Amino acid sequence: MTIRVLLAEDMHMVRGALVALLGLEEDIDVIAELANGDEIVPAALRHKPDVAVIDIDLAGMDGLTAAGHLQDVMPECRTLILTSLGRPGTFRRALAAGVRGFLLKDAPPSQLAQAIRRVAQGERVVDPDLMVAAWDSGDNPLTERETEVLRLAADGAEVTEIAGRLYLSVGTVRNYLTSAVVKLNARNRLDAVRIAREAGWV
Template identity: 80%
Template sequence: MGIRVLLAEDMHMVRGALVALLNLEDDIEVVAEVSDGDQIVPQALACTPDVAVIDIDLPGTDGLTAAAHLRKVLPECKAMILTSLGRPGTFRRAVSAGVRAFVLKDAPPQQLAQAIRRVQRGERVVDPELAMAAWDSGDNPLTDRETEVLRLAADGAEAAEIARQLFLSVGTVRNYLTSSVVKLGARNRLDAVRIAREAGWV
């Protein structure tokens, strides 16, 4: 019996190419394909795949959040990430979400099929250079609240809007943003967002 795969990828051409490539494999069958993160868990519950191949950057629920939710509601389905975001912080977040593999989109096509087989066997699959970079890059220096404020700022929210959402004063929000800039050694708020995103912290 073949390995049943759910594929979550929002770019239609990429998704179509991946489905075609995987369906060429004798032992792999794509049983569901979705284009946004909100569809992952309902589709997985409906068709019970063995492996879910998930892009991180999806509309709706992001891939890592969806993978963590999938692990809770359908633990027998093993999640793996297929992404162009090969950043150490993103990789660490994927590990925390219970993801079994982290494969970069620029890897050779055959590598994806091999990763699916290995994940199905219970193995973990990680690009060795990415794993070493994650090891070397250190932890997030921001507090949970600083990270939350910076994440909202990264989405374009102004201080007053962030204050309303988090039930804080505008001055407190500005203090959190300032401390984030200082801790990250950034030039300004935009630079702090860039640094935090590249590290996978927001």
């Protein structure tokens, strides 16, 4: 049986290389190639793939959000996430989105085809080192609001801008940022952003 694959990767050269690689497999057929996360669900509904191979960092809707929407509207299509960064928090978000596989881009090429086959059969495929890191890292200590404030700060927004966007006072925003710094045992706001990013929390 041929496995029908939808591939979403925003870097043209990488996408081309993956399509060429999978084209060498007799039992795998790439039926759709996309660069934008917003196109994933419409294309999946149109082409009816068995497996969607999705990069996390896509233009438009990010890969994990798109994977969650795809799971909602087309649960029979199983999803395999590709990423260059194995962050434990991102991995946990992928599991929550119903993703069946999570593979690092620097894995040997043969692993991708094998992961697609296993995911198509209903198995879960996860990089073992990433699973251990996720197990060891613990849960996000930040509240939803602290995470939201820190995410905006990570994008370069100043305190007054964050306050305006979230309809909070400047003092409240500063309190959330201070709380995040303390909870993450960070030196300052920038260090808190770094720690949260590495954990996949923002």
